[in-house]
Amino acid sequence: MKQKTKLTALFFALLLCVPTFASCGGGETASVETAGEAVTETAAETEEETAYTADYLPDVKYDGYEYRLIAYEEYPAHMTEPSGDLVDDAIYTRNMLIAEKYDIKFVETRYPYTNYNDVNTLMTNAGRAQSDDFDLAKLVFRHAFAGVTSGYVPAASNMPVVDLTKPWYVQKMNEKMVVDGVAMLAYTAFDKNPGGASIIFNKDMLIDLGLEVPYQMVYDGTWTYDVMYSMAEAAILDVDGDGTMKEGDRFGFIAEWDNMTDLAYMGSGMALMDFTKTPPVLSQDEQLIDMFTEFVAHGSQNGFLFNTFKVYGQAESSRILGNQYFMQGGSLFMQRGSNTLTTLGDMEDDYGIVPFPKWTEDQDGYYVALDGSRIAVPLACSGDLERVCVIKEALAVESLNINHPAYYENTLTKRYVRDTESIDMLEIITNSNMIDFGAALWSDIVRAPWMNSIENNKTDFASAVAAKVKQSEKSVQDLMDIVADLKQQ
Numbered sequence: 001m002k003q004k005t006k007l008t009a010l011f012f013a014l015l016l017c018v019p020t021f022a023s024c025g026g027g028e029t030a031s032v033e034t035a036g037e038a039v040t041e042t043a044a045e046t047e048e049e050t051a052y053t054a055d056y057l058p059d060v061k062y063d064g065y066e067y068r069l070i071a072y073e074e075y076p077a078h079m080t081e082p083s084g085d086l087v088d089d090a091i092y093t094r095n096m097l098i099a100e101k102y103d104i105k106f107v108e109t110r111y112p113y114t115n116y117n118d119v120n121t122l123m124t125n126a127g128r129a130q131s132d133d134f135d136l137a138k139l140v141f142r143h144a145f146a147g148v149t150s151g152y153v154p155a156a157s158n159m160p161v162v163d164l165t166k167p168w169y170v171q172k173m174n175e176k177m178v179v180d181g182v183a184m185l186a187y188t189a190f191d192k193n194p195g196g197a198s199i200i201f202n203k204d205m206l207i208d209l210g211l212e213v214p215y216q217m218v219y220d221g222t223w224t225y226d227v228m229y230s231m232a233e234a235a236i237l238d239v240d241g242d243g244t245m246k247e248g249d250r251f252g253f254i255a256e257w258d259n260m261t262d263l264a265y266m267g268s269g270m271a272l273m274d275f276t277k278t279p280p281v282l283s284q285d286e287q288l289i290d291m292f293t294e295f296v297a298h299g300s301q302n303g304f305l306f307n308t309f310k311v312y313g314q315a316e317s318s319r320i321l322g323n324q325y326f327m328q329g330g331s332l333f334m335q336r337g338s339n340t341l342t343t344l345g346d347m348e349d350d351y352g353i354v355p356f357p358k359w360t361e362d363q364d365g366y367y368v369a370l371d372g373s374r375i376a377v378p379l380a381c382s383g384d385l386e387r388v389c390v391i392k393e394a395l396a397v398e399s400l401n402i403n404h405p406a407y408y409e410n411t412l413t414k415r416y417v418r419d420t421e422s423i424d425m426l427e428i429i430t431n432s433n434m435i436d437f438g439a440a441l442w443s444d445i446v447r448a449p450w451m452n453s454i455e456n457n458k459t460d461f462a463s464a465v466a467a468k469v470k471q472s473e474k475s476v477q478d479l480m481d482i483v484a485d486l487k488q489q
Contacts, residue, residue: 051400051401052166052167052168052397052400052401053397054163054166054393054394054397056161056163057161057390057393057394058161058390060102060390061102061103062102062103062104062387063103064103064104064105065103065104065105065387066104066105066106066107067104067105067106067107067135067136067388067391068107068108068109068133068134068135068136069106069107069108069109069134069135069136069137070108070109070111070119070122070123070134070136070137070138071108071109071110071111071138072110072111072112072113072138072374073110073111073112073113074112074113075113075138075193075374076088076091076108076110077091077108077138077190077376077395078091078095078106078108079091079092079095080092085410086406086409086410086413087403087406087407087410089406090402090403090405090406090407091403093402094395094398094399094401094402094403095395097398097402098391098394098395098398101394102390102391102394104391109134116139116140116143116374119137119138119139119143120139120140120143120146122134122137123137123139123143123147123152123153123377123379124147124150124152126152126379126381127147127150127151127152127153127379127380127381128152130381131381132379132381132382132383133379134379135378135379135382135387135388135391136376136377136378136388136391136392136395137376137377137379138191138374138375138376139374139375139376139377140374140375141185141370141375141435141440142440142441144185144375144377145184145185145440145441147377148184148185148482148486149479149482151380152379152380152381153377153378153379153380154378154380154385155182155183155184155185155486155489156174156177156183156184156185156186157181157182157183157184157486158486158489159378159385159389159392160385160386160389161386161389161390161393162186162389162392162393163393164183164186166397167400168188168189168190168396168397168399168400169186169187169188169189169396170186170187170188170189170191170192170433172269172365172367172431172432172433172434173187173370173433173434173435174186174187176271176275176434176435176436176437177275177435177437178275179275179278179280179479179480179483180278180279180480180483180484180487181487182483182486182487184483185375185377187373187375187433188376188392188395188396188399189396189397189399189400189403189404190376190392190395190396190399191373191374191375191376191396192373192430192433193339193373193407194403194404194407194408194426194430196337196338196368196369196370196429196430196432196433197262197266197335197336197337197338197356197368197369197370197429197433198335198336198337198338198353198354198355198356198368198425198426198429199228199333199334199335199353199354199355199356199357200326200333200334200335200336200338200340200341200344200351200352200353201214201332201333201334201351201352201353201354202326202329202331202332202333202349202350202351203349203350203351203352203418203419204349204350205235205329205332205349206231206332209231209234209235209332211231211234213352214227214228214231214352214354215352215354215421215424215425218354218355218366218425218428219424221358221361221363222361223354223355223357223358223366224357224358224359224360224361225263225267225291225294225357225358225359227357228333228357229294229298231252231332231333232252232253232298232304232332232333233252233298233301233304234252234332235250235251235252235331235332235333236250236251236252236302236303236304237249237250237303238303245302245303247306247311247325247330248330249303249330250303250329250330250331250332251303251304251305251306251330251331251332252303252304252305252331252332252333253304253305253306253331253332253333253334253335254305254306254308254322254325254326254330254331254333254334254335255305255306255307255308255322255334255335255336256307256308256309256314256318256319256322257299257305257307257309257310257454257455258309258451259335260295260299260305260335261292261295261450261451261454262335262356262368262369263295263335263356263357264291264292264294264295265288265291265292265436266356266367266368266369266434266436267355267356267357267358267359267366267367267368268287268288268291268358268359268363268367269363269364269365269367269434270283270285270287270288270291271283271436271437271438271439272288272436272438272439272446272447272450273436273437273438273439273442273446273472275437275438278480279473279476279477279479279480280438280476280479281469281472281476282438282445282446282465282468282469282472283465284461284462284465284466287359288461289461289462291359292450292453292454292459292461293459293461295454296453296454296457296458296459299454300457306322306325306330306331308321308322308325319336320343322334323336323340323343323344326344326347327344327346327347327348327349329349338353338426338429341353341411341416341417342414342416344416345414345415345416350418350419351418352417352418352419352421352422352425353417353422353425353426353429354425355368355425355428355429355432356368356369356432365432366428366429366432367432367433367434368429368432368433368434369433369434369435369436370433370434370435370440376392376395378392404430408423408426408427411423411426441475441479442472442475445468445471445472445475446468446472448468449461449464449465449467449468450464450465452464
């Protein structure tokens with residue numbers, strides 16, 4: 001395994017192998033095909049410069065096999081030609097290297113990102129019919145998990161020729177999806193967009209308030225909720241002095257109220273259902289209750305939270321309007337996915353980005369919630385599951401080698417970040433993603449008790465969770481029966 005220290009040097013070395021064209025493949029069409037056989041000698045040489053290699057994968061050729069991908073128009077998994085765009089060209093470079101190495105042709109069918117139910121229907125119908133309709137489809141988490149429990153998708157533990165311990169797997173997230181020794185699903189660098197859920201702050205405002213820019217605190221491990229909450233409180237300003245905090249005043253935080261709950265427990269590395277126990281149980285940990293109680297106290301404080309759902313309604317437009325309010329200096333902090341940086345280019349004030357804080361300084365690291373990325377899964381009835389998984393693993397390796405550096409370089413060159421520390425922060429965020437497995441699976445049982453109490457400004461968390469214990473035990477037992485069967489495969 002070879003590893004470089006400079007992401008930008010690595011990416012530009014890779015980019016040298018890509019000729020420049022005026023247009024990008026894929027366009028708005030639903031189906032895209034590529035021959036994949038024309039890879040330059042320079043591209044083949046570039047493969048030797050990559051940082052990571054999966055030496056355990058077989059040295060095999062697949063005789064021009066068409067490898068069928070299901071992806072999204074907004075987040076394509078394949079490009080037919082380079083365009084000069086750093087991110088798109090990285091996708092092209094990655095796939096051409098793999099196509100040449102294994103003698104395959106990538107064929108991609110794309111859906112709009114919001115049509116994830118259509119992709120699930122495609123997977124489910126193929127699974128029920130036991131038909132070999134595609135190789136790899138990107139599904140939302142709950143659909144991928146339903147595929148595993150229905151037998152249409154192999155559990156990650158049961159996929160051939162994969163090594164779940166490698167760095168191209170998102171370890172902090174994946175360890176949360178192990179049930180009684182079985183890895184149900186596993187996110188890779190191919191599945192995860194670099195970056196993730198984050199805290200964006202108005203740097204100029206922070207300095208004007210006499211507060212410390214938190215980068216060094218992140219490095220030192222002292223960036224905690226207590227620090228962030230106190231900073232947010234210091235920023236509150238009733239601009240017109242009428243005693244009512246509203247649009248036009250300055251708030252501590254901008255967020256949707258339900259996403260803000262991530263601040264109460266995801267940053268601690270805790271979960272609402274404890275999968276470290278067999279069978280898993282609903283968590284009623286006192287520290288977890290303390291976190292939510294403190295969140296309610298701060299969230300209900302006048303001027304602390306500009307709740308975009310309350311102000312603008314629960315629609316995608318509320319996020320856009322919230323972003324605009326932040327750009328106008330309406331808040332010190334904003335909780336968003338790091339891809340929001342691409343919308344802030346015209347912001348007059350400087351801004352920065354940091355991961356979700358720790359609950360206490362002695363916490364072992366930073367954790368941030370899953371940011372909605374789709375996960376790529378194969379059909380269990382594939383004509384050659386080993387071939388599917390060999391290419392899947394290769395895509396994961398080269399995504400870490402090529403696509404992640406391209407993302408950071410693109411972020412720098414297009415000025416989505418305004419200081420070099422933010423690149424460090426993005427890497428920390430990328431490497432800190434996790435998932436609350438139980439809350440993602442059974443939101444109405446696991447997540448709803450906490451959410452309902454918060455929405456009603458109550459702190460009756462213990463009794464609210466206790467009321468769901470019996471119902472959760474039935475869901476858990478069904479899961480454990482499935483896991484027992486998977487262990488026999």
